Structure formats: C-alpha cells, structure tokens
Amino acid sequence: MKGPSGIERKxxxxxxxxxxxxxLTYLAFQLWPIIYTILLSFSDLKGLRADFTLIGLENYKKLITDKYFWEAIQNTGIVWFFNFVPQLGIALLFALWFTDDTLRIKYKGLFRTIFYLPNLLSAASVAMLYRSLFAxxxxxxxxFLTSLGIxxxxxGENGQIIQEAFNFFRSVPMTRGIVSYIQWWLWTGxxxxxxxxxxxxxxxSIFESAMIDGANKTQRAWYITIPLLRPMMLYLLITSMIGGMQMFEIPFLLTDMRGGPDYKIRTMMVYFYNTAFQGGNNYAYGAAISVGIFIITLILAVIIFFMMRERQTKVTE
Structure with a gap:
C-alpha cells in the first residue's frame, strides 16, 4: 500500500x-478562560487583589449551603417554565397551521418573517424597551390603563382606598410574567x-396513507406529526433549557440589576454577576457559581436526553 505522495503531504x-x-482563537478566548475560571473557583481572589491563594473546595462547600444560590435556581426555573411551555405550544400550533395546505393561508412567508423578527433584536435593547413601556x-x-379607568x-394608613398607577416592577408575579413574556416573544419565532x-x-406519503385510512386533521397531528417531531422537540427543550440557565440581560436590566423585587427575579446568571462584579467583587466565589451553573445544566440536559430517548424507544416499539 502506497503512502501519501510528496505533493499530497505538501x-x-x-x-x-x-x-x-x-x-489559536479557540485556545485564547474559549479554552483558556474556562480553565482559568475553574482554577479561580479553588482560590480566594476578591476585591482589587491580583494575587490569590488556592483554598481547595471551600467555595464549593459554601455554594452547596448557599440559600441564595438555590433560590436563584428556583427563580430561573419558574421564569423558564412559564416561557418555554407557551412558547412550544403556540409555535407548534402555528407550525401545524402554516404547513397545512388545506387551510390555504395566504402570505405564509410574511407571517413567518414577522414571527422571526423579534429574534433579531438584542435582549438588552428589548429589556430597556419594555422597562419604558411598563414604567x-x-x-x-x-x-393606557388609566385612560380606561383601570x-x-x-x-392607606387611615383606611382610605387609594387609587394609583400600577407599579409593575414592585410585584413579583407581574415582574415574573413580564420577563417570561419577553423571553417567549423573543424566541417563539x-x-x-x-x-x-x-x-x-x-x-x-405518511399523511396520505393516514388520510386514506380516514384520519382527520387532529388525528394526523396527534398520532403522526407530534410523535415524529419528538427529536426536534428534544433539541428545542435542551437548547431552551441551556439558554434559560444563562438568562441574564432581561431580568438584570428590567429590574434593579439585582433581580428585585425581593430577589425573586434574580436568576443564576444575575446572582453570578452580582457576586463577581458588584459589591465585594468576589471573583473566586463567582467562578464557583459559574462552574455550578455548568454542572447543573449538564446534569439536567443528560437527564432530559435519556428520558426522551427512552420514551421515543418505547413509542417506536
């Protein structure tokens, strides 16, 4: 067997x-920051210091017992859930409509473009826009609400009824609802x-066979389309969850930059930023938080993947 010629080697x-x-770009801007972050998570670097000392697992011990970190996980999960469920449901409904030739919907391309346009906007600009809208x-x-008498x-202190404008960002349910709605609006397209x-x-041919057998639109969607879309839904679920774990700009800029009111909108990334770059600038503990976020995201992604794959295997059998 001949080896590569001189020209091929050249x-x-x-x-x-x-x-x-x-x-080189990957090593400088991706791999090295990851390695350095992991290294910092085992150190005591904070404040304006440039030097640090390795302290073992102290930051991770603190992280496990940090109630604010676990509260941030809960906040992230709540906002993500109320974003993803309607996002997937509404997107699936419109996808079924737009791909149904019997409905003869005009300007499908225009509607798809309109749905996708919010995805082109930066999250920071959208957060500032909605902060102004609900100011x-x-x-x-x-x-608008006061013009309708709402x-x-x-x-009041003396028992009198006081009517005033809505302070949306002082209400936990309203603020969570606005954040979830913005996330839904941005990513549904x-x-x-x-x-x-x-x-x-x-x-x-699968749909044609079902039509010959007498299946109506609902039956075709429920028994054919949705089961065959499960791999795509798995992909959407995992990528949406990863994006949800990294939710930062909207809850950060829409509130008081600390996830108010009562820190109920403080997601994991907001908590990481508050710890590492605000207040005491505890870079070491912030690095431990970021590693913790990565581990939690990885575990959830693996669990969801195997659960969906096992369910898909049972369906195909």
Missing amino acids: LSKYGYIFVLPFL YPVGPVNS WSTRV STLILLIAGIVGISP
Whole structure:
C-alpha cells in the first residue's frame, strides 16, 4: 500500500495553516478562560487583589449551603417554565397551521418573517424597551390603563382606598410574567421555524396513507406529526433549557440589576454577576457559581436526553 505522495503531504500542510487561526482563537478566548475560571473557583481572589491563594473546595462547600444560590435556581426555573411551555405550544400550533395546505393561508412567508423578527433584536435593547413601556407611573401601559379607568388600589394608613398607577416592577408575579413574556416573544419565532422544518421533513406519503385510512386533521397531528417531531422537540427543550440557565440581560436590566423585587427575579446568571462584579467583587466565589451553573445544566440536559430517548424507544416499539 502506497503512502501519501510528496505533493499530497505538501498540500496537507495548507489544511493545518487554514485551521490554525481558529485553533489559536479557540485556545485564547474559549479554552483558556474556562480553565482559568475553574482554577479561580479553588482560590480566594476578591476585591482589587491580583494575587490569590488556592483554598481547595471551600467555595464549593459554601455554594452547596448557599440559600441564595438555590433560590436563584428556583427563580430561573419558574421564569423558564412559564416561557418555554407557551412558547412550544403556540409555535407548534402555528407550525401545524402554516404547513397545512388545506387551510390555504395566504402570505405564509410574511407571517413567518414577522414571527422571526423579534429574534433579531438584542435582549438588552428589548429589556430597556419594555422597562419604558411598563414604567411607573406614566409609562405607555399605565397611561393606557388609566385612560380606561383601570387603577391599582391599596388601603392607606387611615383606611382610605387609594387609587394609583400600577407599579409593575414592585410585584413579583407581574415582574415574573413580564420577563417570561419577553423571553417567549423573543424566541417563539425561532422555535416556529425549527418546527416547520421538522414537519416539512416528514414524508408526505405518511399523511396520505393516514388520510386514506380516514384520519382527520387532529388525528394526523396527534398520532403522526407530534410523535415524529419528538427529536426536534428534544433539541428545542435542551437548547431552551441551556439558554434559560444563562438568562441574564432581561431580568438584570428590567429590574434593579439585582433581580428585585425581593430577589425573586434574580436568576443564576444575575446572582453570578452580582457576586463577581458588584459589591465585594468576589471573583473566586463567582467562578464557583459559574462552574455550578455548568454542572447543573449538564446534569439536567443528560437527564432530559435519556428520558426522551427512552420514551421515543418505547413509542417506536
């Protein structure tokens, strides 16, 4: 068997040359920051110091017993759940409509574009926009509600009923609802496009056979489309969960930059930022928090993957 010729060996060098810029960029801006973050999580670096001492697992021991960290996990899960469930449900409904030729919906491409447009906006700009819309006491939403005679009521010190504009960002349910709605509004278009691609990829002969057997639209959607979309839904679930764990800009900028009111909107990434870059600048503990977020995300992703795969195996059997 002949080995590579001299020309082939010479040409193969160009492949390494083309890969080298990407490799150097990855090492400098991806791999090294990860390694350094893990190293810092075992140290005591904080404040304006440049030097640090390795202290073993002390930061991780503190993390396990940190009630604020576990509360941040709970806050993240609540906001993510009330974003993802309606996001997937509404996107699936519209995907079924847009791929149903019998409905003869006009301007499907335009509607898909409109749904996807919010995905092109930066989360920071959207957060500032909605903060202005729901501003207290004279934001556009409050102005509209008061023009309709809708007021927030409370009991004053002397027992009198006081009517005033809604202070949305002083209410935990309202603030959580606004954050979840913004996340839903931003990402439904992306979910819709992926689900449409998944439905279009299903063989038309399967639907034709079902129609011949007398299956109606609901039965075709429930027994054919949705089961065959499960791999796509698994992908959406895992990627949405990873994105939810990294939720930062909207809860950070929409509130008081600390996840108020009562820290009930403080997600894991907001807690990490508050710890590492605000207050005492505890970089070491912030690094431990970021590693903890990564581990939790990895564990949840693996659990969801195997649960969905096992369920898919049972369905196919």
